[in-house]
Amino acid sequence: MAILLSNDDGVASEGLRALQEKLASLDEVWVVAPDRDQSAVSHSLTLQRPLRIEQVGPRTFAVDGTPTDCVNLAINGILRERPRLVISGINRGANLGDDITYSGTVSAAMEATLLGVPGIAVSLVGTEQFDFAAAADFTNRLATRLLRDSLPPDTLLNVNVPPLPAAAIKGFALTRQGKRRYGDAIVEKVDPRGKKYYWIGGGPLDFVDAEGTDFNAVHRDLISITPLHLDLTNYRSLEELQHLKV
């Protein structure tokens, strides 16, 4: 039995290496991750071309595909037996609120959950400077606990760590998914040939700072842990829509 690590920032990313080193004393660690940055690819699966796997280190593999491809290939092929736990991260940057629908980091943990293996996604909030030490340390402690107690069925954990040294982090909070404020400017520029081009996501991240949310916890220097499930049904609407006549 082993722990599988993946991510969406690529196999060479610093956050992944921090986790690999930290967890080495906990269990046998396998890494199957994209060969390049695949951030914001969501839960996409590559079906239109063959995938290549390259071993780049001991129990470390690079795949020319998405995070979902990696977890799928790892569990169904590369690993000799099913892992006990899949950890995706540590991502460079937050995965909070509505943004998790874009997240390759969270999707790798989703894929594990779909395949019946407990999964957690870990992200370090920030935009430029990243020190993964506190996040790696917390993930190690969380993983230790989950290997003993496991997760409720069909549940994955979305963990976001504030960009602070361990001593300044005030603990953790169980949270719900928050709401993003979409004010993202689209940047329009002109290329050297005089043609317009566009860049999405030029504006700063902004969230509704509501109590109990992932964003609010991080804002209060707490590590946010949001339990997620893959059932996207809106049960409240199901009742409201009983009156629907078509």
Ligand code: MN
């Ligand atoms: Mn990423």
